[in-house]
Amino acid sequence: MNADVRHEPRTAEREYDVVLFGATGFVGALTAEYLAAHAPADCRWALAGRDLAKLERLRERLAAAHPHCAELPLLRADAEDSAAMRQLAAATRVLATTVGPYVWYGAGLVAACAEAGTDYVDLTGEPEFVDRMYVEHDARARETGARIVHACGFDSIPADLGAYFTVQQLPAGVPLSVDGFVRSNAIFSGGTLTTALTSMGRGAQTLAAARARRLHEPRLLGRRARGPLGAPRFSRETGTWALPLPTLDAGVVARSAAALERYGPDFRYRHYASVRHLPVAVGGTAAIGAAAALAQVPPVRRWLAGHWAPGQGPDAERRARSWFSVRFVGEGGGRRVLTEVSGGDPGYGETAKMVAESALSLAYDALPDRSGQLTTAVAMGDALLDRLQKAGIRFRVAATTG
Numbered sequence: 001m002n003a004d005v006r007h008e009p010r011t012a013e014r015e016y017d018v019v020l021f022g023a024t025g026f027v028g029a030l031t032a033e034y035l036a037a038h039a040p041a042d043c044r045w046a047l048a049g050r051d052l053a054k055l056e057r058l059r060e061r062l063a064a065a066h067p068h069c070a071e072l073p074l075l076r077a078d079a080e081d082s083a084a085m086r087q088l089a090a091a092t093r094v095l096a097t098t099v100g101p102y103v104w105y106g107a108g109l110v111a112a113c114a115e116a117g118t119d120y121v122d123l124t125g126e127p128e129f130v131d132r133m134y135v136e137h138d139a140r141a142r143e144t145g146a147r148i149v150h151a152c153g154f155d156s157i158p159a160d161l162g163a164y165f166t167v168q169q170l171p172a173g174v175p176l177s178v179d180g181f182v183r184s185n186a187i188f189s190g191g192t193l194t195t196a197l198t199s200m201g202r203g204a205q206t207l208a209a210a211r212a213r214r215l216h217e218p219r220l221l222g223r224r225a226r227g228p229l230g231a232p233r234f235s236r237e238t239g240t241w242a243l244p245l246p247t248l249d250a251g252v253v254a255r256s257a258a259a260l261e262r263y264g265p266d267f268r269y270r271h272y273a274s275v276r277h278l279p280v281a282v283g284g285t286a287a288i289g290a291a292a293a294l295a296q297v298p299p300v301r302r303w304l305a306g307h308w309a310p311g312q313g314p315d316a317e318r319r320a321r322s323w324f325s326v327r328f329v330g331e332g333g334g335r336r337v338l339t340e341v342s343g344g345d346p347g348y349g350e351t352a353k354m355v356a357e358s359a360l361s362l363a364y365d366a367l368p369d370r371s372g373q374l375t376t377a378v379a380m381g382d383a384l385l386d387r388l389q390k391a392g393i394r395f396r397v398a399a400t401t402g
Contacts, residue, residue, distance in 0.1 A: 117144035125155030171333030227254035
């Protein structure tokens with residue numbers, strides 16, 4: 001085994017290997033179903049949330065399909081109870097949480113995991129939350145050995161591991177550029193809508209958190225890693241209109257590039273929505289702009305969020321028809337490569353798969369000896385890539401030149 005790889009033995013002082021917090025929410029329940037079907041037989045895992053009756057009903061549903069779940073432990077805990085968060089973190093080796101918006105409900109659990117040396121995964125797509133948690137808890141997590149891994153769902157695993165996969169197809173030691181183009185036919189859940197509106201309405205706080213992070217983050221010496229917002233354009237590579245996406249993804253990819261020398265001395269990543277028809281592109285841009293403007297007004301933001309409550313989402317039939325594709329164009333050292341990451345319903349079925357496999361990877365895989373706030377590529381890299389491919393998410397090379 002390489003010197004920089006650790007394989008944590010199961011520790012006697014931790015009661016559980018994995019705890020799923022927020023298990024009764026829409027994505028939380030899908031994640032619980034995935035773990036029930038795919039967690040190793042000897043995995044000691046538990047469901048956690050604030051409503052014990054809902055947890056019991058969820059356990060009954062799981063046990064109907066998977067009888068071994070009949071005795072699954074249930075842990076009552078409220079995200080706003082700091083003592084409960086500390087107890088939860090101390091009880092497990094890995095804690096996965098689906099409770100958002102994280103900027104409202106997530107900080108206490110990150111603090112508890114950083115202090116307890118507990119590995120942590122979430123589904124956040126909120127840049128403000130990620131930057132705040134870096135400033136407040138990265139240093140302590142490094143001291144305790146905790147791996148704090150945000151954005152382990154559709155935000156931002158396809159972009160992060162897709163760029164990682166693309167870089168592996170390109171020459172080493174040269175400047176590299178990668179562009180990602182996202183397409184999907186999926187729809188939002190109530191929780192996702194609430195999170196998006198919350199983020200849109202906190203522009204000033206997001207900028208302040210980013211500035212604070214820059215003051216704390218070490219400068220990258222001798223290398224560059226960037227995730228700039230691109231400009232709208234027609235992409236000849238994909239035959240679609242490319243609209244820049246101001247999401248967490250490009251920043252996550254840039255942080256992976258900063259941490260891993262394989263991305264080369266000068267790396268750039270841009271993240272786009274891929275739209276086939278110009279009128280749809282123009283209309284989509286206008287709709288996003290209007291939503292962002294309306295989200296600045298708290299009563300309007302609450303009214304919009306109230307039309308689809310958290311815990312609600314597309315039914316199984318609609319999810320079965322949903323799909324996503326992220327195409328990547330990578331260039332460097334005289335070589336050009338087109339790759340693709342694709343799968344089914346991105347926001348729910350595949351996101352549940354991604355967060356569950358991320359938690360299992362932290363619990364069971366031989367991983368690099370790193371701690372603190374990490375991206376999925378830096379924390380789990382090849383191990384998670386292999387898990388997701390075996391779970392049905394496709395990573396493929398479409399074409400190469402040079």
